[in-house]
Amino acid sequence: MNVHFLAASQICQFFSECGAVLHGEYMSHDGKPLCLRDYNERHGVKCYECHKFIAGKVLQAGGYKFHPTCARCSRCGLHFGDGEEMYMQGDEIWHPSCEHSRTTENIAVNFSTYRFHIRLV
Template identity: 30%
Template sequence: MSLVFRSVARAIAELESSIRTCHRCRQPFCNDELYVVLEGTCWHQNCFRCAQCLLLLSLNENFFEVDGRFYCEHDFQVLYAPICTKCNSFVVGKVMKSANFSFHPECFLCENCEGPLEDGVWCVNGRMVCYTCKEQSPKIPHYVCLKCRQLIQPEDLLRTGNDYYHAYHFHCTGCKCVLDFL
């Protein structure tokens, strides 16, 4: 029985000592010192910093936790947030995914009518469209530039294999000259 009592006493002592010391620097807190308590750990206010850039974090500003480490908004975005395919900005919060592309919910729209893609996503000539636009699309082929994702007028069409480009988007990788002679 005394062995169990000693184990419990040791566990309580360890818990009390961990609560009274800073998670980062392991130094004790002063009696009247304000400190941050988060996720069951305690931090000196000056020790509560971004795990990447060491910027001082504040409970009044956005910060993010990943695997027990805290990050400022900028570093969290750079390290973990996907980039929206439509607007090219970081997606923090709800992410919509389609065919390995990420979107903000407000950017996840039909590329034809700009309506929400609530009933599924269809690809018509390289563009994400809603069911209604898919059904209404004429059977005449429309080509979408692989680089800018815009419709290509017949006079600007350049095809290589199964890929379509505006002629002015197809360049030599060496000298950067437009390859519009194909």
């Protein structure tokens, strides 16, 4: 993510669509200024858990991306950290040590279980 600061006002690359005049802080992609809304819509990363755009650090497990505060074990409730291992089945993620302690009553048995290592990007 490229955050820049302006000395003077500038318009968003997609000004004709959004009408945003940029002041102070703005986003950049390929050297072109974008307002936050346009940057997120075109290049933003959404959290797998909360479905909101991620600004800042991202926890990644396989192709899934999370806010660091959204990546929680569905069985013990603790956060996942950089380098930790996790299992995922459907929408449920858990620590390997929580494998046999299910807090969710209705877990579908037809989902495949995937094993990932979390990394902070």
